[in-house]
Amino acid sequence: MPLKSIRQALNEALAQEMRRDPRVVVIGEDVAGGAGSQGQRDAYGGVLGVTKGLFGEFGESRVIDTPITESAIMGAAAGAAVTGLRPVAELMFCDFLGVCFDQILNQAAKFRYMFGGKAKTPLVIRTMIGAGRSAAAQHSQSLYHIFTSVPGLKCVVPSNAYDAKGLLIEAIRDDDPVIFCEHKLMYDLRAEVPDEPYTIPFGEANIVRDGDDVTVIALARMVRYADEAIDALAKEGIECELIDPRTTSPLDEDTILESVERTGRLVVVDEATPRCSMAADIAALVADKAFASLKAPVKRVTAPHTPVPFAPSLEKLYIPSPERIADAVREVHRYGR
Amino acid sequence: MTSEITAITMPKWGLTMTEGTVVGWLKQEGQSVAAGEELLEIETTKITNVMEAPASGILRRIVAAPGATLPVGGLLALAAPESVSEGELDTFISAFAVPEPTAETTADAEAAKPRELDAAGLRLRYLALGEGDSVPALLLHGFGADLNTWMFTQPALAEGRQVIALDLPGHGGSTKQIDHADPASLADTIGHALDALGIKRTHLIGHSMGGGIAISFALRQPERVATLSLIASASLGAEINGAFIEGFVRAARRREATEVLNLLVHDPGLVSRTMVEDVLRYKRLDGVPAVLARIAEAWFPTGGQRIVLRDAVASLKSPVQIIWGREDRIIPVAHAEELAAGIPVHIFEQTGHLPHMEKSGEVNRLINRLIQNQA
Structure with a gap:
C-alpha cells in the first residue's frame, strides 16, 4: 500500500470528497494559493500546501480565497452550511480562534439545537495546532480542549496519515460542525494510506499498542513521543497500552475505562496547558468511573500553565518529552509495589 | 561437523510479517522430533500459530526462550545428532547471523508482492508464489476475507508449482464495483482470472464461500479442475450462521468486529487486535x-444458503476432499458428515471455521497429498 504524508492524505480526502459531492467547498486564507500573485493562482495551496491543486480542479466557485478576516470566513462558512453546502473552512492557526469564536461557539454549534433539529450545520473547520517551530506564544497553542468543551461541536485530533484521511472524510460527511486539528509539525509524517476513500467513525479510539502494566493516553504529536517512551520502558520490562482517542468529542470513554480497569495505572499525555484540559478531563473520567480499579494516582504529563515560549531552548522544555513521559510511567508503575 | 546442525529459524507468515515472538515450546531440549511435529507457538502482530519441525532430528538447543522477539530468519533452535558436541553448538550459535538480503532474496521478495489482473473487466489482486511445471493451484478465500487468509497455506503448497491466491471481487485489494454477486457469475470470473494468468488447469482450494465458488466453477468447467479441496465450504447444505453474516456486514467498530470474528475460531486467542483492525480497515x-x-443477499439470504450443490459435488469426476472443524460455528460440520459416504471427509477436533489457519500443518498435508496423488 502506498505511503503518504499527512499533507497528502488530507489533500486526497478533500479532492475525493469534492469530486463525490458538489456541495463540498473550501474557504479560507490563501487556500487557492496566493491569488493574484503573478497569475499563479494555484501556486501553493494554503500556508502548508494542504489544498494544493484544488483550485485548478474545482475552480474559484468551490475554492474560495478570502481576505485575512477569520470572523468573515467562519460566519460565511456557518451560513453556507445551513443553506445546504458542506464547507471546509480553514482557520490557519487555532490561536486565531479569539476573533471568530462567536461564529463557532454561539452560531454554528447552536443552530441545530436552537432550530429544534430543523437546521443542519455540516461544517468542517480545519485548523493548525502545536508548538515546536518557534512560532511563539500566538501561533503555537493546542486549544482543542476549548472546542471539546462546547456542546454542539465535534473535535478531531489525528496523529497519523491513515487516521487523518479517514477522519477528514468522516468530518465532511458529518452533519454537525467538526473542528479538525492538524499539528503543524506532523504534515510530513507518512503512513500506509489506501487510495480509495474511507471513513473512520468518531468516538472510536485507536489502540496503538497493547500492554498490561500501565495505560498511556496521548493525542496528536504526543502519540509518537509516548510510543518512543514506551519503547524504552519495554526494555525495562514495563509494558504499556497506548491509546489514541483520535476524537476528543465524542470521546471513546469505554476503551479508556476498559484499559484502566485492566492495568489500574494511567498516564495521560497532553501537549496543551494543564488546567481544564483533555488531560484533566480524562483523569476526572477515570477517577469518577474507574476509581476502584486504580492502583496508583493518575499522572498527567502536560505543558506548564504558561504561554508557549519563543526561545527554542525554553520551547523544548515546555513540550512534554519522551523522557518526561517515561519518568511519569515509571513513577506510576512503581507506586504501591 | 556443523553440516549436521540444522538451524530452525523464524518463519515468515504472510505479506507483512517482519518479526515474531516465541509464546512457548511444545518440545524440550534433548527430545527427538519428527518432521511436521508441532515444535513451538509463535505470535505475530496478526495471529498466533504453531510452527512445525521443518525436519526430523534431536532438538539439541533452544536459543529463543518464551517471550523472545526475533526477526524473520532469526535463530530459534538447533537440531543435531547426539554426536555433535555442546561446544560445536555454541560455535554455531555465535557464528549465526540472520542472512542479509541478497539479489536473490530481494528478487524473491519482489515476486512475493501482490499484483493485479483483469478478469474480463474486473480488476483483481492476486499473489503468486512458487514456480514449476506442475499444474498450478488456486486458493479462493471466504466471505469478507482476502488472500491473507492463506498465509500459512500458500507457502506450504508452493514447492514445484505456482500457487495463486486471489482476492475475490469486492474483497481485499480487488475492485469493489461488481454487477453480479451470484455463485455462477463469480465462478465465471474465476475462469476469466485463470485465462488472464494463462492457466488451463488448476488444483482448486476453496474456503467457505470460496469453496462454493470452487464447486460452481468445477461444475461449469470440469476439465479445468485437477483436484478440489473444500474447506468448511458453502453450497453443501442449507444452513449458515445468519447472525455472523449480518454482524460481519454491520460491524463498524472494534468491539462488534471482535465479537463477530471470535465466532470464526475455536480459540479466541487466535484473533489478534491487528487482525480485527485489518478487517475494519477493509x-x-x-x-x-x-x-x-x-x-450476502445473493448467497446467504435470510439466514440460510441460497445455493446448495451437495448432490452435484458427488458427481464430479475430479478428486474431491472435504475438510472441516468440529466446532465450526458458521457452517455446521453436519454438512461434511452427510457427504462422508462418497467423498473423503477430514474433520478436525477443537477447530472452528478456519481449519487452514487453526490446523494449518495438517490441512496443508491433506491438500498436498491430494495434489500429489493426482500428479
Whole structure:
C-alpha cells in the first residue's frame, strides 16, 4: 500500500470528497494559493500546501480565497452550511480562534439545537495546532480542549496519515460542525494510506499498542513521543497500552475505562496547558468511573500553565518529552509495589 | 561437523510479517522430533500459530526462550545428532547471523508482492508464489476475507508449482464495483482470472464461500479442475450462521468486529487486535459494506444458503476432499458428515471455521497429498 504524508492524505480526502459531492467547498486564507500573485493562482495551496491543486480542479466557485478576516470566513462558512453546502473552512492557526469564536461557539454549534433539529450545520473547520517551530506564544497553542468543551461541536485530533484521511472524510460527511486539528509539525509524517476513500467513525479510539502494566493516553504529536517512551520502558520490562482517542468529542470513554480497569495505572499525555484540559478531563473520567480499579494516582504529563515560549531552548522544555513521559510511567508503575 | 546442525529459524507468515515472538515450546531440549511435529507457538502482530519441525532430528538447543522477539530468519533452535558436541553448538550459535538480503532474496521478495489482473473487466489482486511445471493451484478465500487468509497455506503448497491466491471481487485489494454477486457469475470470473494468468488447469482450494465458488466453477468447467479441496465450504447444505453474516456486514467498530470474528475460531486467542483492525480497515472503504451486503443477499439470504450443490459435488469426476472443524460455528460440520459416504471427509477436533489457519500443518498435508496423488 502506498505511503503518504499527512499533507497528502488530507489533500486526497478533500479532492475525493469534492469530486463525490458538489456541495463540498473550501474557504479560507490563501487556500487557492496566493491569488493574484503573478497569475499563479494555484501556486501553493494554503500556508502548508494542504489544498494544493484544488483550485485548478474545482475552480474559484468551490475554492474560495478570502481576505485575512477569520470572523468573515467562519460566519460565511456557518451560513453556507445551513443553506445546504458542506464547507471546509480553514482557520490557519487555532490561536486565531479569539476573533471568530462567536461564529463557532454561539452560531454554528447552536443552530441545530436552537432550530429544534430543523437546521443542519455540516461544517468542517480545519485548523493548525502545536508548538515546536518557534512560532511563539500566538501561533503555537493546542486549544482543542476549548472546542471539546462546547456542546454542539465535534473535535478531531489525528496523529497519523491513515487516521487523518479517514477522519477528514468522516468530518465532511458529518452533519454537525467538526473542528479538525492538524499539528503543524506532523504534515510530513507518512503512513500506509489506501487510495480509495474511507471513513473512520468518531468516538472510536485507536489502540496503538497493547500492554498490561500501565495505560498511556496521548493525542496528536504526543502519540509518537509516548510510543518512543514506551519503547524504552519495554526494555525495562514495563509494558504499556497506548491509546489514541483520535476524537476528543465524542470521546471513546469505554476503551479508556476498559484499559484502566485492566492495568489500574494511567498516564495521560497532553501537549496543551494543564488546567481544564483533555488531560484533566480524562483523569476526572477515570477517577469518577474507574476509581476502584486504580492502583496508583493518575499522572498527567502536560505543558506548564504558561504561554508557549519563543526561545527554542525554553520551547523544548515546555513540550512534554519522551523522557518526561517515561519518568511519569515509571513513577506510576512503581507506586504501591 | 556443523553440516549436521540444522538451524530452525523464524518463519515468515504472510505479506507483512517482519518479526515474531516465541509464546512457548511444545518440545524440550534433548527430545527427538519428527518432521511436521508441532515444535513451538509463535505470535505475530496478526495471529498466533504453531510452527512445525521443518525436519526430523534431536532438538539439541533452544536459543529463543518464551517471550523472545526475533526477526524473520532469526535463530530459534538447533537440531543435531547426539554426536555433535555442546561446544560445536555454541560455535554455531555465535557464528549465526540472520542472512542479509541478497539479489536473490530481494528478487524473491519482489515476486512475493501482490499484483493485479483483469478478469474480463474486473480488476483483481492476486499473489503468486512458487514456480514449476506442475499444474498450478488456486486458493479462493471466504466471505469478507482476502488472500491473507492463506498465509500459512500458500507457502506450504508452493514447492514445484505456482500457487495463486486471489482476492475475490469486492474483497481485499480487488475492485469493489461488481454487477453480479451470484455463485455462477463469480465462478465465471474465476475462469476469466485463470485465462488472464494463462492457466488451463488448476488444483482448486476453496474456503467457505470460496469453496462454493470452487464447486460452481468445477461444475461449469470440469476439465479445468485437477483436484478440489473444500474447506468448511458453502453450497453443501442449507444452513449458515445468519447472525455472523449480518454482524460481519454491520460491524463498524472494534468491539462488534471482535465479537463477530471470535465466532470464526475455536480459540479466541487466535484473533489478534491487528487482525480485527485489518478487517475494519477493509470494511471502512467506500463501497465495501454495500458490496458485502449484495454478496450476502445473493448467497446467504435470510439466514440460510441460497445455493446448495451437495448432490452435484458427488458427481464430479475430479478428486474431491472435504475438510472441516468440529466446532465450526458458521457452517455446521453436519454438512461434511452427510457427504462422508462418497467423498473423503477430514474433520478436525477443537477447530472452528478456519481449519487452514487453526490446523494449518495438517490441512496443508491433506491438500498436498491430494495434489500429489493426482500428479
